[in-house]
Amino acid sequence: MEPILQFFYNLVPGLADLPLWIAATIVGAIVVVAMFTYIALFALIGIWLERKISGHMQDRLGPMEVGGWHGWAQTIADTVKLLLKEDIVPDKADKPLFRFAPILVFAAALSAFAAIPWSRSFIPANLNVGLLYILSISSLVVIGILMGGWASNNKWSLYGGMRAVAQIVSYEIPVSLSLIVAVLIAGTLDMQQIVLNQSGSILSWNVFRFFPFPFIAFFIYFIASLAEVNRTPFDLPEAESELVAGFQTEYSGMRWSFFMLAEYADMFVVAAIATTVFLGGWQAPFEFLTFIPAAFWFLGKALLIVFVQMWLRWTLPRLRVDQLMYTAWKVLTPFSFALIVFVSLWKIL
Amino acid sequence: MEATQVLFWFIAVVTILSAGIVAFSSKLIHSAFALLATLVGFAAFYVYLGADFLAVAQIMIYVGGILILIIFGVMMTHRIYDTSKRTAHNSLILSLLGGAAMAAILGMIIFRSPWTATVFKTLKPTTSMIGTSILTNYLLPFEVISVLLLGALVGAVYLARREEDEE
Numbered sequence: 001m002e003p004i005l006q007f008f009y010n011l012v013p014g015l016a017d018l019p020l021w022i023a024a025t026i027v028g029a030i031v032v033v034a035m036f037t038y039i040a041l042f043a044l045i046g047i048w049l050e051r052k053i054s055g056h057m058q059d060r061l062g063p064m065e066v067g068g069w070h071g072w073a074q075t076i077a078d079t080v081k082l083l084l085k086e087d088i089v090p091d092k093a094d095k096p097l098f099r100f101a102p103i104l105v106f107a108a109a110l111s112a113f114a115a116i117p118w119s120r121s122f123i124p125a126n127l128n129v130g131l132l133y134i135l136s137i138s139s140l141v142v143i144g145i146l147m148g149g150w151a152s153n154n155k156w157s158l159y160g161g162m163r164a165v166a167q168i169v170s171y172e173i174p175v176s177l178s179l180i181v182a183v184l185i186a187g188t189l190d191m192q193q194i195v196l197n198q199s200g201s202i203l204s205w206n207v208f209r210f211f212p213f214p215f216i217a218f219f220i221y222f223i224a225s226l227a228e229v230n231r232t233p234f235d236l237p238e239a240e241s242e243l244v245a246g247f248q249t250e251y252s253g254m255r256w257s258f259f260m261l262a263e264y265a266d267m268f269v270v271a272a273i274a275t276t277v278f279l280g281g282w283q284a285p286f287e288f289l290t291f292i293p294a295a296f297w298f299l300g301k302a303l304l305i306v307f308v309q310m311w312l313r314w315t316l317p318r319l320r321v322d323q324l325m326y327t328a329w330k331v332l333t334p335f336s337f338a339l340i341v342f343v344s345l346w347k348i349l
Numbered sequence: 350m351e352a353t354q355v356l357f358w359f360i361a362v363v364t365i366l367s368a369g370i371v372a373f374s375s376k377l378i379h380s381a382f383a384l385l386a387t388l389v390g391f392a393a394f395y396v397y398l399g400a401d402f403l404a405v406a407q408i409m410i411y412v413g414g415i416l417i418l419i420i421f422g423v424m425m426t427h428r429i430y431d432t433s434k435r436t437a438h439n440s441l442i443l444s445l446l447g448g449a450a451m452a453a454i455l456g457m458i459i460f461r462s463p464w465t466a467t468v469f470k471t472l473k474p475t476t477s478m479i480g481t482s483i484l485t486n487y488l489l490p491f492e493v494i495s496v497l498l499l500g501a502l503v504g505a506v507y508l509a510r511r512e513e514d515e516e
Contacts (some may be wrong), residue, residue: 021352021353025352034415070417087411094378094379096379097382099378104385127401128401128402128475128476129401129402132402132405132406133405136405136408136409136413138387139409139413142413142417143382143412143416146417146420150378150420150424169414169417172413189476
């Protein structure tokens with residue numbers, strides 16, 4: 001965590017006089033709170049935006065009443081409602097597991113934020129294996145979903161949990177393989193190094209280098225990441241028309257909203273990975289635009305991807321289970337393997 | 350390094366407690382889920398030993414793959430919540446003897462191996478070192494393992510397909 005410590009030392013010089021472990025603990029706590037606040041704000045705005053986008057795409061207005069201007073306070077009102085709601089734990093549920101599942105899912109989503117590079121100097125933990133760390137920590141989400149689905153003691157929940165696991169485990173393979181294509185080009189798993197590797201103009205971003213292989217890998221990653229975060233067209237684990245709400249059926253109030261927060265956090269994380277690995281991270285698209293802060297570019301690119309995720313949700317119908325598996329194993333996986341072979345060949349030549 | 354030590358003891362306690370739940374819980378499903386904390390705790394120990402790649406791979410493979418398989422296996426078991434019936438064939442004396450022998454062997458290994466005092470060293474990137482040694486010194490074992498895994502994969506697909514045809 002040296003870079004982030006350095007960042008805070010520059011911000012508050014008095015911090016450097018404290019012993020290292022106190023300074024590290026303070027900085028760590030601040031970063032975690034900041035990330036949590038960011039997730040909450042992102043979910044707040046993201047949910048409102050999602051409802052507005054869905055409204056406009058279906059030729060209606062979406063929320064208009066609460067708060068005056070285009071219903072901007074709708075999600076705030078909803079959050080207050082969720083906070084005041086009764087916390088129901090089903091009588092026949094496996095109570096310890098039922099209570100622990102949302103915590104685990106959200107903790108895993110929050111931990112992924114540790115290795116995301118926001119700018120040259122702001123990355124909470126500059127790990128050597130940053131990319132692999134994010135991928136591995138996201139696999140904890142699966143266990144949480146399975147835990148919630150099982151502990152609810154409800155057939156819809158269990159179906160939802162099972163589907164989620166089958167889907168996420170399958171799509172982890174195209175996700176990792178398509179990222180390997182970019183890792184081969186960068187030659188490192190360090191998130192910050194991957195970004196620095198793409199410095200220059202828009203043409204030195206990984207999407208446009210070694211054209212067209214990483215370009216295809218980017219789309220494979222995007223499709224597979226939609227499945228990773230259970231978004232339409234891959235929202236089978238929730239599938240409100242078949243499974244009520246999948247693994248979340250029995251949850252209410254704050255516990256449910258933590259699942260929701262985790263979902264939005266995961267949406268942002270996969271968008272951030274796509275930005276970092278393929279779209280040049282916090283780098284500006286052209287040299288003369290570098291005067292705009294790096295965090296702006298990072299957020300701008302990531303939020304654009306989030307917007308496309310929302311756009312697709314209201315454009316495409318849900319896949320069937322067999323189509324889901326077909327897409328993962330017979331289309332995305334072989335294509336990513338082929339891309340890896342081509343890019344390795346190109347690197348050697 | 351006070352904070353690192355506090356963290357180390359915290360992780361150690363969590364790992365051992367969760368391992369205790371795995372071994373002693375009367376509900377099979379709780380054992381399976383408690384394994385999660387044990388495996389993540391082990392990954393944290395790898396980080397303390399400076400093996401960052403191994404730690405991440407541990408979480409990815411054990412939590413993301415093996416643990417899920419174990420949980421699925423438990424879910425398909427009958428009577429997960431009622432394990433009062435024990436397997437009747439285990440005689441107490443034999444199991445005690447086995448346990449004692451195991452403890453003796455482990456104790457001997459622990460006391461005889463020359464432990465070096467832990468020196469806090471900076472994390473060195475291990476990923477490229479692992480990659481290089483796999484593709485140079487250990488190429489043959491690596492290839493043998495990949496062929497073995499491919500065989501397992503083909504076998505699994507074959508078994509799954511045949512079942513589908515019969516139905």
